[in-house]
Amino acid sequence: xxLLGIYVExxxxxxxxxxxxxxxxxxxxxxxxxxxxxxxxxxxxWFPETLExxxxxxxxxxxxxxxxxxxxxxxxGGQAAIDPDFRISDPAGTTYTDRIxxxxxxxxxxxxGWKIVIR
Amino acid sequence: MITRAPFLVLxxxxxxxxxxxxxxxxxxxxxxACSPDAPADDCTLGQIYNAVYERAFPLxxxxxxxxxxxxxxxxxxxxxxxxxxxxxxxxxxxxxxxxSFAVNKVEESEDGxxxxxxxxxxxxxxxxxxxxxxxxxxxxSDLVADTIPEADRPSDVDKLQAGLGDFDDVTLAAAYSMASxxxxxxxxxxxxxxxxxxxxxxxxxxxxLVDVSDLAPAGPDIAPDDPLINRLxxxxxxxxxxxxxxxxxxxxxxxxxxxxLRQLAARGIQGTRTRxxxxxxxxxxKLASLVDNQPQLSVTGSYRDPGRYGGxxxxxxxxxxxxxxxxxxxxxxxCGSATDCVVRALAAYAKDGxxxxxxxxxxxxxxxxxxxxxxxxVDGAPIDGFTPVNAKKSSELKARLQWGRLLDARxxxxxxxxxxxxxGITTRSDGIRTEDRWVASATLTVPLGxxxxxxxxxxxxxxxxxxxGQTKQLGVHLGLTYRLPFEKLLAPPSP
Numbered sequence: 001x002x003l004l005g006i007y008v009e010x011x012x013x014x015x016x017x018x019x020x021x022x023x024x025x026x027x028x029x030x031x032x033x034x035x036x037x038x039x040x041x042x043x044x045x046w047f048p049e050t051l052e053x054x055x056x057x058x059x060x061x062x063x064x065x066x067x068x069x070x071x072x073x074x075x076x077g078g079q080a081a082i083d084p085d086f087r088i089s090d091p092a093g094t095t096y097t098d099r100i101x102x103x104x105x106x107x108x109x110x111x112x113g114w115k116i117v118i119r
Numbered sequence: 120m121i122t123r124a125p126f127l128v129l130x131x132x133x134x135x136x137x138x139x140x141x142x143x144x145x146x147x148x149x150x151x152a153c154s155p156d157a158p159a160d161d162c163t164l165g166q167i168y169n170a171v172y173e174r175a176f177p178l179x180x181x182x183x184x185x186x187x188x189x190x191x192x193x194x195x196x197x198x199x200x201x202x203x204x205x206x207x208x209x210x211x212x213x214x215x216x217x218x219s220f221a222v223n224k225v226e227e228s229e230d231g232x233x234x235x236x237x238x239x240x241x242x243x244x245x246x247x248x249x250x251x252x253x254x255x256x257x258x259x260s261d262l263v264a265d266t267i268p269e270a271d272r273p274s275d276v277d278k279l280q281a282g283l284g285d286f287d288d289v290t291l292a293a294a295y296s297m298a299s300x301x302x303x304x305x306x307x308x309x310x311x312x313x314x315x316x317x318x319x320x321x322x323x324x325x326x327x328l329v330d331v332s333d334l335a336p337a338g339p340d341i342a343p344d345d346p347l348i349n350r351l352x353x354x355x356x357x358x359x360x361x362x363x364x365x366x367x368x369x370x371x372x373x374x375x376x377x378x379x380l381r382q383l384a385a386r387g388i389q390g391t392r393t394r395x396x397x398x399x400x401x402x403x404x405k406l407a408s409l410v411d412n413q414p415q416l417s418v419t420g421s422y423r424d425p426g427r428y429g430g431x432x433x434x435x436x437x438x439x440x441x442x443x444x445x446x447x448x449x450x451x452x453x454c455g456s457a458t459d460c461v462v463r464a465l466a467a468y469a470k471d472g473x474x475x476x477x478x479x480x481x482x483x484x485x486x487x488x489x490x491x492x493x494x495x496x497v498d499g500a501p502i503d504g505f506t507p508v509n510a511k512k513s514s515e516l517k518a519r520l521q522w523g524r525l526l527d528a529r530x531x532x533x534x535x536x537x538x539x540x541x542x543g544i545t546t547r548s549d550g551i552r553t554e555d556r557w558v559a560s561a562t563l564t565v566p567l568g569x570x571x572x573x574x575x576x577x578x579x580x581x582x583x584x585x586x587x588g589q590t591k592q593l594g595v596h597l598g599l600t601y602r603l604p605f606e607k608l609l610a611p612p613s614p
Contacts, residue, residue: 001390002172003383005165006360008352026317026407027324029332035343045329048321065343073328075317075407079179092358105176106391108404109328117343117352 001069001111005096007088008117011062014089015116017046018055019070024078025102029071030056035064055085060118069113074102086114155377158365164380165361171384176391200231203256207234207285232256242300245313249294257287260430263492268504278497279428287426296417304461308452315413320447324406327465330458335397341386351379401462402469409450412443412477431490431510437483444476444524474525482518511549518543520559533566543581557581570602 021028030046043066046056060066074080080102088094102110153162153170204227215225215236224237233255241248259279267275298314303323306312312319341348354372357363368376416439423433445468454460492508494501523538543557562576576596580586586594 001394002176002387003168003361005362006348006351008356008358008360021321023317025321026410027321027328029325029328031332040340040342047325071328071332073324073403073406076404090358094359101178103176103179105179106395109331109394109398111391111394115341115343115348117348119352 001113002106004098004100004112004114005086006115006117007090007094008119009060009088009090011060011118013060015058015060015066015068016055016085016087016089017051017057017068018085019048019051020083021048021052021072022079022081024075024080025082026073026075028073028082031067031069031071032058033067033069034061035066037064040067060116063118065118066116067113068116069111070100072102072110072112074104074107074110076104076107078104080110088116155381158377160364160366162365163361164355164363164365164376167365167377168361168380168384171381172387175388200229201256202231203285204228204231204234207254210285245297245299247296247298249296251292251294253290253292254286255288255290257283257285257426257429259283259428260425262430262490262508262510263428263495266492266506266508267495267502271502275497275502279495283426283428288424288429290421290423292419292421294417294419296415298415302447302451304451304454304456304458306451308448308455311414311448312451313414313416315410315415317410320410320413323447324410326458327406327461328403330462331398331401331403331465334401334462336393341383347379347382351376351383354379400469402465402467405465405468405473408443408473409445409447412446413448414440414442414446416440428492431487431512433485433487435483435485437481439481441477441479441481443474444478445474476523476525477521479519479521482516484514484516486512486514488512513548514546516545530565531568533569535566536564538562538564555581556585558585572600574598574600 017030019028019030028048030051031042032044032046033040034043035041044056044058050056058066058068068086070082070084072080072082082100082102084096084098084100086096096114100112102112151170152159153166155167155171158167158170208225208227215222221238222236223239224235226235226237227233228235233253236252236254238250238252240250257280259276263279264272264276296314298316299312299319301322302312302320304326351360354376355363355368365373365376418436418438420436421434423435425432450461450464453464487510489512490508490510494507495505496502518541520539520541522540523536525534525536528535539559539561541557541559544554545552545557546554558578558580560576560578562574564572564574566572574596576598578586578589578594578596580589580592583589583591
């Protein structure tokens with residue numbers, strides 16, 4: 001999986017994500033994984049219906065960290081891309097809004113992720 | 120002797136390559152300048168990471184829009200686009216603004232000869248209606264031009280052309296299509312989903328993606344407190360590690376930071392390779408074909424008034440209905456809301472291939488009205504030698520039907536197959552039929568093992584000469600097809 005960003009955050013901070021895919025993205029899903037003392041655990045699964053309308057949120061707990069990763073099934077021969085609005089309510093107002101290109105070389109399912117380290 | 124041709128060809132190829140080279144560069148991070156071997160000072164850590172990752176999994180070449188922009192910027196047009204559309208557009212801009220509540224889009228055609236006004240589409244459930252009006256640059260039709268004596272024709276046609284108004288050639292069109300706004304596995308199978316817009320199916324397909332992902336092997340996970348991450352935070356402390364520029368990192372630590380980015384990217388590449396191999400085997404790529412096989416129905420109607428000298432009015436209507444026999448509706452019928460059943464079906468398609476059978480029905484009808492022109496004047500005087508035009512009403516009907524599917528009946532361990540096709544055209548002029556050709560055939564193919572089959576065809580044509588080897592309108596063909604067992608060896612090598 002290709003990383004889009006690594007963030008160092010505190011517990012209690014909120015993370016918001018909304019997405020806007022183009023028509024070459026057949027479907028996609030966002031998994032949130034929580035790293036606890038014992039290892040990674042599924043925290044949430046976010047679906048397009050909500051991501052594209054009101055978006056999804058997560059409040060970071062006092063854990064080791066989180067992975068927010070996106071899995072997109074792309075159309076063969078297309079030019080798939082998703083425009084994300086990934087916002088962290090930290091004092092710096094950290095955001096990631098760069099267009100996410102989903103290349104054919106990684107198809108049929110392309111994965112992209114943001115890693116959050118809790119300090 | 121030196122000939123110029125090869126030089127010219129090379130020159131043309133060389134010139135052609137310039138814009139192409141300019142547009143095929145990766146669209147995102149500047150992988151060249153941010154190469155981990157010698158990253159430029161203004162490269163961010165994220166760009167250096169991307170440069171390593173994209174060596175293994177390059178981004179797609181530039182998008183169509185980028186190519187169009189680059190070509191537009193690089194090439195000088197050999198023909199200047201007509202100014203008709205832009206002139207009409209700017210002249211009536213204020214008028215169009217009054218109707219902005221109803222106008223969805225106003226666009227000029229690429230050649231500049233037509234202005235298209237699209238009105239707000241009407242949607243009710245899965246019914247979609249789009250209306251448009253097109254104002255095209257009016258022309259003197261050949262039907263009129265050919266009646267002017269040849270010697271004066273070019274100058275007279277130019278004068279007639281100059282006398283035409285902006286709104287002499289207008290087309291009004293309505294397009295209806297059936298397209299569901301959303302679809303789900305839980306919806307009753309009797310309620311079909313229509314259309315091929317991925318957005319309508321995204322939510323339902325995402326649950327399949329989750330089920331497939333559950334079966335996927337785990338990639339090489341990088342824990343948030345992995346030694347590599349800890350060291351990166353130590354060397355380049357920031358909230359957003361990847362947004363920092365390499366120049367912000369202590370000069371002595373830069374090489375180590377780049378080394379860590381290389382290792383992180385290498386682990387990402389390894390994970391992607393594992394997951395790519397898995398997903399490629401699951402048959403999930405068949406979902407795209409299943410969406411493309413969804414039923415699609417569209418009906419369009421249009422009326423064109425080409426103006427005084429543009430020939431007869433034209434009225435047309437066309438219908439198109441097509442779908443692949445294996446599509447998401449079929450999968451919903453088979454599996455209902457059990458997405459594990461869908462995952463199994465995709466795996467079966469990956470193994471046996473997705474049937475390509477389609478149903479296609481297209482029909483179009485076009486009618487040209489009567490057209491008479493008894494006199495033609497230029498500069499206030501009638502044209503000498505002008506022959507009055509008196510074109511009668513004419514029409515054209517075209518239709519095509521194609522359908523085929525495997526039958527449940529099995530012979531010698533294989534399914535029999537039934538195919539139906541029909542094709543035809545009828546034209547009329549002044550109520551008299553001028554062309555009439557209709558051909559139809561129904562074929563039952565009975566398999567006899569892996570390499571042999573017996574096709575039984577019933578053929579019909581409205582005239583026997585439209586069928587090869589038949590002297591009657593209706594005929595039956597019985598054949599024997601045998602595929603050579605070594606035909607694969609005879610096949611040309613694939614590129």
